[in-house]
Amino acid sequence: MAELREQVQRKFGDAVLTTHAEHGDQTVIIRKDAVLEVMRWMRDEPSMLFNFMMDLTAVDYKGIKPPVWRFEVVYHLYSLKHNHRIRVKVPVADDSPSIDSIVSIWKGADWFEREVWDMYGIAFKGHPNLKRILLYEEFEGHPLRKDYPIKKRQPLIGPDN
Amino acid sequence: MDLHTEPLVLNMGPSHPATHGTVRFLLKMDGEKVLHCETEIGYLHRGFEKQCEAGTWTQVFPYTDRLNYNSAIQNNVAYALAVEKLLGITGQIPERSTAIRTIMCELSRMADHYTNLGASMLELGALTAFLYFVEARELTWDIIESVCGARLTSNYVRVGGLSTDLPEGFAAHVKEVFPVNRVFWSEFDKLLTKNRIFLDRMRDTGGISEENAIAYGFTGPCLRACGVEYDVRKANPYLLYDQVDFDIPVGFTGDNFDRYLVRMEEINQSMRIIEQLIDKMPGGPVNIDNPAVRNPSKEAVKGRMESMIFHFKNTIEGIQVPAGEAYVPTEGSNGEVGFYLVSSGGGKPLKCRVRPPCFALTQAMGEMVQGAFLSDIIPTFDMINLIGGECDR
Numbered sequence: 055m056a057e058l059r060e061q062v063q064r065k066f067g068d069a070v071l072t073t074h075a076e077h078g079d080q081t082v083i084i085r086k087d088a089v090l091e092v093m094r095w096m097r098d099e100p101s102m103l104f105n106f107m108m109d110l111t112a113v114d115y116k117g118i119k120p121p122v123w124r125f126e127v128v129y130h131l132y133s134l135k136h137n138h139r140i141r142v143k144v145p146v147a148d149d150s151p152s153i154d155s156i157v158s159i160w161k162g163a164d165w166f167e168r169e170v171w172d173m174y175g176i177a178f179k180g181h182p183n184l185k186r187i188l189l190y191e192e193f194e195g196h197p198l199r200k201d202y203p204i205k206k207r208q209p210l211i212g213p214d215n
Numbered sequence: 216m217d218l219h220t221e222p223l224v225l226n227m228g229p230s231h232p233a234t235h236g237t238v239r240f241l242l243k244m245d246g247e248k249v250l251h252c253e254t255e256i257g258y259l260h261r262g263f264e265k266q267c268e269a270g271t272w273t274q275v276f277p278y279t280d281r282l283n284y285n286s287a288i289q290n291n292v293a294y295a296l297a298v299e300k301l302l303g304i305t306g307q308i309p310e311r312s313t314a315i316r317t318i319m320c321e322l323s324r325m326a327d328h329y330t331n332l333g334a335s336m337l338e339l340g341a342l343t344a345f346l347y348f349v350e351a352r353e354l355t356w357d358i359i360e361s362v363c364g365a366r367l368t369s370n371y372v373r374v375g376g377l378s379t380d381l382p383e384g385f386a387a388h389v390k391e392v393f394p395v396n397r398v399f400w401s402e403f404d405k406l407l408t409k410n411r412i413f414l415d416r417m418r419d420t421g422g423i424s425e426e427n428a429i430a431y432g433f434t435g436p437c438l439r440a441c442g443v444e445y446d447v448r449k450a451n452p453y454l455l456y457d458q459v460d461f462d463i464p465v466g467f468t469g470d471n472f473d474r475y476l477v478r479m480e481e482i483n484q485s486m487r488i489i490e491q492l493i494d495k496m497p498g499g500p501v502n503i504d505n506p507a508v509r510n511p512s513k514e515a516v517k518g519r520m521e522s523m524i525f526h527f528k529n530t531i532e533g534i535q536v537p538a539g540e541a542y543v544p545t546e547g548s549n550g551e552v553g554f555y556l557v558s559s560g561g562g563k564p565l566k567c568r569v570r571p572p573c574f575a576l577t578q579a580m581g582e583m584v585q586g587a588f589l590s591d592i593i594p595t596f597d598m599i600n601l602i603g604g605e606c607d608r
Contacts, residue, residue, distance in 0.1 A: 077300050077541045105429050109570040118559050130542055137450050162432035165578045188257035204269050
């Protein structure tokens, strides 16, 4: 049987930019506009059945990858039935980054997407309640971006401050 | 006659005496009934990832202690496994090290469940039960302290090994403590499991369906209480979990009572795992023989030039991890703790992400208490076992 990543590539062709299985982790890198279609298929297709959206995060590759690839949104999926895992990565450009929300597919993605918005400033289109989750609303900037200085302080003293 | 009523907005938390963990519930109440519950987290956010990205690979360990601080060693182990996977040295970790890691993970699980169950009962008014489990936890923490010198912030594991070997008399200490813990367990069980007041608070409250739990990304005891037999230790065995016999307790209804029962049984299963391993502990070193990954011994560092160079380089520049990415799932006390690490090559992580199990669980609070009574929030939130350090990072 073909590896998972090959099955995804066969099904979606051009929407899959590349795949790898580094350290044994099945990984597919897909185009941003195909997120909803690929994810829905992965959840419902009988040979995939990824019913768990285990983790959703992002990585800032500033200075490491070309600017068109600055961010990557990373999904880790797990299938209870087949006991297999896959990692889906979606490159997101630097310029007012955004991506489709997958809350309609796994409702557990809600808070995870809010966290990525909070930390990286990547907007999730179609998210029902996209606001900061770990930080406070008045916080300026997105701290996990590589250009946010680690020593920067933003004290929140009171509502009138 | 129709009374003119309108919902009452009630602010519960962030420091509420009946919830362990800083979290705020914004409730819309109709009398005692919860119409809507909005959960707000983030009060314990410390910038875990940002700090990890600024330190070397080894300097991340103390930060991982402070995620789920009730079972710090599990986080240490999960992180170490992920770095070892990136380095490609998973198969070279000495057997003794792996066995010790397994034992320490299970001791942590016991301590975590004791804390969770004990504190939850305290919040439900059962102070006596709390005292039994706090004592059991104390005895368990004594064992952990004898191994690594700290009860909570253990900082015990290293990439490629451990900070230190087991102390002398470790097996005897464990064998002395376990019978006492079993007595505490049965006292606790007698006080609660068939207690009418306890059952009224726990049974049929805070439930969630199997389908919903999966959609929310539930893992750990709360998922197993719904009847789903998913445990990373069985599904994707790591450490020595494929070489020991243990059972995965599952519930039927997914309510708070089932979550309690699952945790109670998991304590017994953890003891079973430890007892199987403790008598056949492999000998040999606990650290990998690779000075570029694990610092050489102090004697070598002080006596040999090459060892001193490695010690210096590992400390100042950090272990050199080749570029790549890896995800390692492990079974934490609360559910799947997964580390997703990205390296761009060099001494510091480019990304150090931990999947916090209670983040996904807390997310479902609103749905689990909708239509329930105000008092049901307490046991439901208790059984979620939100750990601020892990949820808010």
